[in-house]
Amino acid sequence: MTRWLQSGIPAEDRLLLEKRSENQPCPLPDPSSPxxxxxxxxxxxxWASHAWLQRLPYRLSPEELQQTLDRPAQPGEPIHVLHLPLNDNWWKPEHLSHLRRVQAVWDPSPQRTRLLRLIGVNAYCIDPEQPSNGWLRDPELSLLGVPRPDQLPCAELVILGSLGSGLDGALPSRTIALPAYKALAEPEVDLGELPTNARQARALAAWLQQCQQRGFQLVRVHPTPLERSYDHYQALSNSPTVLSCQLFDGPISLETITSELEWRSHGSLPPAVDLETPTAAVSMLWEQGQDSRAPVAVCISLHNYADRIHAALESVYAQDYPDLELIVVDDASTDDGAECVQTWMSQNAGRFARTLLLQHQSNAGLASARNTAFAATRAEWCFVLDADNCLEPEAVSACFALAQQMSPEVAVIHPLIRDCPDSLGSPATGLLAPLPWGQDRLRRGNYIDAMALVRRSAWQLVGGFVHIPGGWEDFDFWCSLIDAGFQGVQCPQVLARYNRHPDSMLATSTQPRIRAIARQLQARHPWLELPMAAKDV
Structure with missing residues (x-):
């Protein structure tokens, strides 16, 4: 004990403590005199401190409780502590020494309360179901600058925080939203303004509680680390018709929130669906060099990128590797992208060992387009390229030179990629996730772009790309390769350009459905540990 009080409790000792029977606290102190x-x-x-203050079992009026908070401790007066630590600093020796000297410590965490008792602290766990002592009764709600909950129209949801760029403006008029909630919940002020802001924080706790009591479902978007570390919203009185405030990482659409709330109310996750990669009838629009046996093919998938495909094609033309196939699959575009490619191929076919333009008669998705391209080539290696991105001139030669030195277990050579936001021609802002291939690193999410050189026989062995509604086909493909025992290697040269723009698949399809996609991949590859696959994010 002396060592702990001098230097804190190390992690290994905490584990031993957790296995011991806890000490029983002294009888509860006089509830009329804290x-x-x-x-x-x-x-x-x-606001969280005020939400928990109302759960302390004191028989005091709000005015009397306020006095105990405002005045300094008198000599010999018993001290009670509402213990709401922000982090693990509560294990520091000076903190523990003080807690052992006070008459009572109130803590909302059962585990933390138990550990405090084991080291001799007179700790009590706060029951969030404990009747309120009236601390949140009649606060100054006018301090918030928003209507009282009883002045609001009936609403199913109250959105606390911003949904994300472009999503707040799409909210229906009857949805109650506080996009600037963080400014109310966590004012950045000097300590000298604490009394004023304590009144505002108390008012906010009361406002949140009254919303829940009226049956408004509170939804917190972009929660802070403090909100994630411990659920202080449970201290608010709740209506039996709604869940306690639900936390969501953003950006997130209102549609997704509604769907997630439905599953959370049942205490479960939506079941994984069976995936089927669509197939489409294929037409050949152009072919030249059908007898080619080039070892490498660049495979481009195209859908409604007529304004961007030319730059991608030119980047393939500029490759310094001579013996090259170029295969483009148009996935039933509604613009003139296929015509642009056909015209370009007719003018530049002589540069390549083989050029091939195929078109799906119906839209089948990115996975299907890539599979069509891989199936059509005779090359041993395929460099994947989407129509809105570009390759550097050395991309194929550098990656293929590395591939030729690898064992058969290596199925992917992925280069470093420039991250170029906004539009074609924008300056690069850095590299796109420069980490090398590794199963442990991929466990929590994808960081390897599809622009990579892929061994065609490995693609064939795992069954090709699988259609994932919303995206992440490349991530699923990497996971399937790992499941089959294949590996990847990074080519440590900047050899490609990722053009980040608002019309990309990542922006328009993947991000709005990120939770459903993550859960689908988690079900397909159980070794993953995707944060967005959890039911409470």
């Missing part, structure tokens, strides 16, 4: 009350951790200018 002595001097202190709040540790979450300050009084944060």
């Amino acid at each position: 002595g001097h009350l202190q709040v540790w951790g979450v300050r009084l200018d944060h």
Whole structure:
């Protein structure tokens, strides 16, 4: 004990403590006289401290409770602590020493309360179901600058925070939204303004509680680390018709929120669906060099990128590797992208060992387009390129030179990629996820772009790309290769350009459906640990 109080409790000792039977606290102190009350951790200018203050079992009026908070402790007066630590600093020796000297410590965490008891602290766990002591009764709601909950129209949802770029403006008029919630919940002020902001924080706690009591479902978007570390919203009184405030990482659409709330209300996750990669009838629009045996093919998938495909084609033309196939699959575009490619191929076919333009008669998706291209080539290696991106002149030669030195277990050579936002011709801002291939690194999410050299026999063995509604076909493909025992290697040269723009598949399809996509991949590859696959993000 002396060592702990001098230097803190190390992690290994905490594990031993957790296996011991806890000490029982002393009888509860007199509920009519808490002595001097202190709040540790979450300050009084944060609403959470006030939400928990109302759960302390004191028989005091709000005015009397306020006095115990405002005045300094008198000599010999018992001290009670509302313990709401922000992090693991509560294990520090000076913190533990003080807690052992106070009369009572109130903590909302059962695990933390138990550990405090084991080291001799007179700790009590706060029951969030404990009847309110009236602390949140009649606060100054006018401090918030928003209507009282009883002045609001009936609404199913109250959105706390911004959904994300472009999504707030799409909210229906009857949805109640506080996009600037963070400014109310966590004012960035000097300590000298604490009394004023403590009143505002108390008002916010009361406002949130009244919303829940009226049956409004609170939804917190972009929660802070404090909100993620411990669910302080459980201290608010709740209506039996709604869940406690639900946290969502953004950006997220209102449609996704509604769907997620439905599953959370049942305490489960939506079941994984059976995936089927569509196939489409294929027409050949152009072919030259049908007898080619080039070892490498660049495979481009195209859908409604007539304004961008020319730059991609020119980047393939500029490759310094001579013996090259170029295969483009148009996935039933509604613009003139296929015509642009056909015209370009007719003018530049002599540069390539083989050029081939195929067109799906119906839209089948990115996975199907890539599979069509891979199936059509005779090359041993395929460099994947989407129509809105570009290759550097050395991309094929550098990656293929590395591929020729690899064992058969290596199925992917992926280069470093420039990240170029906004539009074609924009300056690069850095590299797109420069980490090398690794199963442990891929476990929590994809960072390897589809622009990579892929061994065609490995593609064939795993069954090709699989259609994932919303995207991440490349991530699923990498996982399938890992499942089959294949590996990847990074080519440590900047050899490609990723053009980030608002019309990309990532922006328009993947991000709005990120949770459903993550859960689908988690079900297909159980070794993944995707944060967005959890039911509470």
